[in-house]
Amino acid sequence: MDVKSSLSIIIRLAWRNVWKNRRRTILTLLTIVVGMTVILFLNSLAKGGHDQMIEDAVAVNAGHIQIHEKGFWDNRSIEYAFMPDSTLLEMLAKDDRVSAVSRRVHAGGLLSFRDTTAGAMIQAVEPDAEIRVTTMHSMVLPGGRYLRQGDSRKIVIGETLAKNLGAGVGDSIDLISQGFDGSIAAENLTIVGLVRTGNPEYDRLLVVMTMDHAAELFTMMDYITSITLRLKDTDDVRSLRNDIRSAVDTDALEVMGWDDLMPELVQFIVLDDLGAYIFDFILFMVVAFGILNTIQMSVFDRIREFGVMLAIGTRPGQVRAMVLCESVFISMLGIVLGLAAGIALSYYFTVNPLDYSQYAEEIKVWGVSTTVFPTRITWLNLTVTTCLTFALSLLFTLFPAHRASRLKPIEAIRHL
Numbered sequence: 001m002d003v004k005s006s007l008s009i010i011i012r013l014a015w016r017n018v019w020k021n022r023r024r025t026i027l028t029l030l031t032i033v034v035g036m037t038v039i040l041f042l043n044s045l046a047k048g049g050h051d052q053m054i055e056d057a058v059a060v061n062a063g064h065i066q067i068h069e070k071g072f073w074d075n076r077s078i079e080y081a082f083m084p085d086s087t088l089l090e091m092l093a094k095d096d097r098v099s100a101v102s103r104r105v106h107a108g109g110l111l112s113f114r115d116t117t118a119g120a121m122i123q124a125v126e127p128d129a130e131i132r133v134t135t136m137h138s139m140v141l142p143g144g145r146y147l148r149q150g151d152s153r154k155i156v157i158g159e160t161l162a163k164n165l166g167a168g169v170g171d172s173i174d175l176i177s178q179g180f181d182g183s184i185a186a187e188n189l190t191i192v193g194l195v196r197t198g199n200p201e202y203d204r205l206l207v208v209m210t211m212d213h214a215a216e217l218f219t220m221m222d223y224i225t226s227i228t229l230r231l232k233d234t235d236d237v238r239s240l241r242n243d244i245r246s247a248v249d250t251d252a253l254e255v256m257g258w259d260d261l262m263p264e265l266v267q268f269i270v271l272d273d274l275g276a277y278i279f280d281f282i283l284f285m286v287v288a289f290g291i292l293n294t295i296q297m298s299v300f301d302r303i304r305e306f307g308v309m310l311a312i313g314t315r316p317g318q319v320r321a322m323v324l325c326e327s328v329f330i331s332m333l334g335i336v337l338g339l340a341a342g343i344a345l346s347y348y349f350t351v352n353p354l355d356y357s358q359y360a361e362e363i364k365v366w367g368v369s370t371t372v373f374p375t376r377i378t379w380l381n382l383t384v385t386t387c388l389t390f391a392l393s394l395l396f397t398l399f400p401a402h403r404a405s406r407l408k409p410i411e412a413i414r415h416l
Contacts, residue, residue: 099231
């Protein structure tokens, strides 16, 4: 008998053996399907939730990538300003990965209203560009408004800062700071809006004014302190950051992604992923031992059958191949059904994400502002889950398959 005919017979026998005990096979399939569905769904939920948390965090003010002069991020001083390179700005404007670009000027200062004085973190922006980079304009409280292009001597400040000063929309407050050239920068400004970002630091310190006004007030002479980018896809941060670093003088400028700007968020995601990996491992082991149990019991029930096959000349390798084929049939069928169920469940929660908006205040206590958690299905999730399930199925079948091939025909035929 040639190899092709032998293989064909082995495959047909394996398929029939799979359905000899339908109940056991169906229970094993359910183990694989449920296990894969849960793994795919939880990984999709984790990926979607993390992406949403990153998006919510960067959308408020940070952006996906920031470009500063070396040392600015550690000192946050107006002294660390640079002249933006037109070539760099053109490159960013033409890059398909970039959604919007905003230039900024940052400075420290003191605000004074009546008898109260408070420290402030001043941020000058180009309103038309800024509203495409961040969502702060949508966080202005009722009764106020965000800045408009051409606004002079008008500012938007954090809600907590306004409460500390005892000021409100329409009030005039005094600002004193230091200009880029070392001169004193002082101005009387009018509050046109209050913002509640959910970030305690921003709400307590932030003052936003227009770039044109800041250029005059701080004598910037076309210098800026940062360029902030919003990307179309968070996954492009690493590649774009590397491309920008290769295009600029990294001894003079630092290019920081959201993970550099917010390391505490990175740590939270890493810890959350670690917990997910442990749970995934447990589920994979449940699936693997379920398959092992099925194949082991199948081999045990058919010891006499294997003894007869070996006695009439079937080679041990052929017996081993038949048992492995049974495992392949069960695992592949379970994987296909598991993929279908996992993708369907994940897609449902992509369209209808988990919404915890009603618990926003309770969630904020834990330092989390994200209240909507969609799922995000990725090819990596599908590929890794499929390959691991299939590999573990084969691995855990090797022992019973090897045992069946090593049976002694006489003893196996006499087995009760």
